[in-house]
Amino acid sequence: MNLTTALARFLIFPGLLFAVPVAWFFLWVERKAVALMQGRIGPPFMQPVYDFVKLLGKDTPPRSGVAGLLMRMWPLIAVSAAAGAVGLLPVLPSSGGFEGDLILLLALLELPSMCIIAAGFSSRSIFGEIGSAREAVLSVAYNVVFLLAIVSIAASQHTFRLEALAQLPASPLRWLGVLAILVCLPAKLHLNPFSLPNAEQEIYSGPMTEYAGPELAMWELSHGLEWVAATGLVATLAAPHVTFVWLAILLFVALSFAVVLLLSVVAAATARLAIDTTVRFYWQCSLIFAVLAVSSALFMRLLS
Amino acid sequence: MNLWNRLMCYCRRRSPWLFHMNAGSCNGCDIELIASLTPRYDAEQLGVRLEGSPRHADILCITGPVTHNSVQAIKTVYGQVCGPKAVVAIGSCPATTNVFIDSRTVDGPLNKHIPVDVFVPGCPPRPDAIILGVAKAAEILANRAALKLPVEPVAMPLVGPGCGDACACAAATAPATVASAPVPAAREAQP
Numbered sequence: 001m002n003l004t005t006a007l008a009r010f011l012i013f014p015g016l017l018f019a020v021p022v023a024w025f026f027l028w029v030e031r032k033a034v035a036l037m038q039g040r041i042g043p044p045f046m047q048p049v050y051d052f053v054k055l056l057g058k059d060t061p062p063r064s065g066v067a068g069l070l071m072r073m074w075p076l077i078a079v080s081a082a083a084g085a086v087g088l089l090p091v092l093p094s095s096g097g098f099e100g101d102l103i104l105l106l107a108l109l110e111l112p113s114m115c116i117i118a119a120g121f122s123s124r125s126i127f128g129e130i131g132s133a134r135e136a137v138l139s140v141a142y143n144v145v146f147l148l149a150i151v152s153i154a155a156s157q158h159t160f161r162l163e164a165l166a167q168l169p170a171s172p173l174r175w176l177g178v179l180a181i182l183v184c185l186p187a188k189l190h191l192n193p194f195s196l197p198n199a200e201q202e203i204y205s206g207p208m209t210e211y212a213g214p215e216l217a218m219w220e221l222s223h224g225l226e227w228v229a230a231t232g233l234v235a236t237l238a239a240p241h242v243t244f245v246w247l248a249i250l251l252f253v254a255l256s257f258a259v260v261l262l263l264s265v266v267a268a269a270t271a272r273l274a275i276d277t278t279v280r281f282y283w284q285c286s287l288i289f290a291v292l293a294v295s296s297a298l299f300m301r302l303l304s
Numbered sequence: 305m306n307l308w309n310r311l312m313c314y315c316r317r318r319s320p321w322l323f324h325m326n327a328g329s330c331n332g333c334d335i336e337l338i339a340s341l342t343p344r345y346d347a348e349q350l351g352v353r354l355e356g357s358p359r360h361a362d363i364l365c366i367t368g369p370v371t372h373n374s375v376q377a378i379k380t381v382y383g384q385v386c387g388p389k390a391v392v393a394i395g396s397c398p399a400t401t402n403v404f405i406d407s408r409t410v411d412g413p414l415n416k417h418i419p420v421d422v423f424v425p426g427c428p429p430r431p432d433a434i435i436l437g438v439a440k441a442a443e444i445l446a447n448r449a450a451l452k453l454p455v456e457p458v459a460m461p462l463v464g465p466g467c468g469d470a471c472a473c474a475a476a477t478a479p480a481t482v483a484s485a486p487v488p489a490a491r492e493a494q495p
Binding site: 035038039040041043044046047049050051052054056057058059060061127200201203204205208209210211212213216257300 | 311312314315316317319321343346349355356357359360362384386387388391449451
C-alpha cells in the first residue's frame with residue numbers, strides 16, 4: 001500500500017467520504033429500530049444530519065489552558081482514529097493492505113474509547129469522571145474477550161492480514177470468533193444492556209456531560225464511525241469472498257446493516273445492567289468461550 | 305440569508321434537544337412532559353430528544369412555581385445551556401405561580417428571573433400542547449439565531465388547549481421580517 005492508496009482509502013473509500021453518510025444512516029437505523037420496537041414512528045431519515053449541523057452552529061463554553069486544549073482535541077482524535085479504522089477494512093476485493101493491518105485496526109478501534117476515558121477525566125465533571133471510570137472498567141472486561149476472539153481467528157488462519165483473512169473460506173472456528181465479537185459489540189458501542197458509561201438519566205451523559213456544540217458533534221460522528229468500523233469488521237469476517245466490486249460493496253453494507261439491526265433490537269429489548277453484573281458477564285461467561293476458541297485455534301494449528 | 309444560514313435555520317428547527325428542569329413542581333407537568341415522548345405522542349418525530357446534560361440542550365423546559373430554593377439553580381442551568389437557546393415554561397405555575405400565588409416560599413413567576421419564550425398553560429398541560437410549545441420554541445430559536453436578535457423575548461405567546469388559535473398567536477410574536485416557515489406537523493391540541 002503506497003501513500004496515494006492509503007490516503008484514498010482514508011479519505012474516499014471506505015474512509016470519510018463513504019463512511020460519514022453510512023455512519024449517519026446507521027445512527028438513524030439505530031434510533032428508528034428502537035422507536036419501531038417501542039411502537040413509535042421515530043425520527044425522520046435525515047435526523048442525524050440535522051443534529052450534526054445544528055450542533056456545529058452552537059456555541060461552546062469558554063475553555064482555557066491545557067485542560068481546555070485537551071478537551072477540544074479528544075473528539076478530533078477519536079474521529080480520525082475511527083475513520084482510520086474504517087479505511088483499513090478490506091471492502092473491495094484485492095484492495096491491498098499490509099501484513100499486520102489487523103493489529104493496527106484493533107488499535108484504532110480502541111482509540112475512541114481511550115479518548116472517551118480521557119475526555120471524561122479532563123472535563124473535571126463528577127459525572128464525567130464516573131462515566132470514564134465505568135468506561136475503563138468496561139473496556140478491560142470486554143477487550144479480553146474481543147482480542148482473544150480476533151487472535152483465535154488470526155491464529156487459525158496463520159495471518160494478521162485482514163484481506164487474507166477475508167478471502168479464506170469460513171471455518172466453524174471463525175463463526176465462533178464472530179459470535180464472540182458480536183457479544184462484545186454492545187459494550188464497545190455503549191448499547192443498552194451495557195450502556196454504562198453514558199448511562200443517561202443516571203449519570204447525566206457520562207464523559208460527554210461537559211461537551212457542547214461542535215465538540216459534541218464530533219463525538220456523535222466518532223460514535224457513528226465506530227458503528228461502521230465495528231459492524232464492518234464483523235461483515236468482513238462473515239462475508240463470503242466475491243470478486244465483483246459492486247457486489248462486494250453491496251454485501252458489505254447489507255451485512256453491516258444486518259448487524260446494526262440486530263444490535264439495535266437487542267438494545268431496545270433489554271434494560272441496562274449494573275457495572276458488576278456486566279463485568280461478571282464478560283469475565284465469567286464470555287471469557288471461557290474465548291479461551292475455548294483460542295485453544296482450539298492453537299490445536300488446529302498444531303494438527304495442520 | 306446565505307445558504308449556510310438557511311441550512312442552519314432549517315436544522316435548528318428540526319432538532320430541538322430538551323433539558324427538563326423542575327422548579328418546585330408537583331410532578332404533574334413533569335409526567336406530561338415525559339408522556340410527550342412516549343409511543344402515544346412520540347415527539348421524536350420532530351427530532352426532540354430529552355438530554356441528560358444542559359450543555360447538550362437547545363430548549364430549557366421548566367416546570368413549577370419557582371421556589372426560593374430553585375432560583376439560583378435555574379440561573380445556573382440557564383447559563384449552562386449553550387446558545388442559541390430558548391426557554392419553555394410548562395404549566396400554569398411558572399407563568400403565574402398558579403395556586404401558590406403569594407406564598408412566602410415561592411419567588412415566581414419565571415420570567416422575573418430568566419427570559420421565557422413560550423408559555424404552555426394548563427394544570428397540567430396536555431402532552432400535545434407541550435409538543436406544540438416545543439416546536440414553536442424551536443422555530444423562535446432558529447429565527448432569532450438567524451437574525452442575530454437579542455435573547456429577550458419579543459412577546460409572550462400562549463400555546464395550549466385553552467388558547468383557541470395557538471398557531472396564529474405564536475406566529476404573531478415571531479419577528480415580522482421572517483417568512484413563517486412550516487413547522488413539522490404536530491398533532492393539533494384537542495379541546
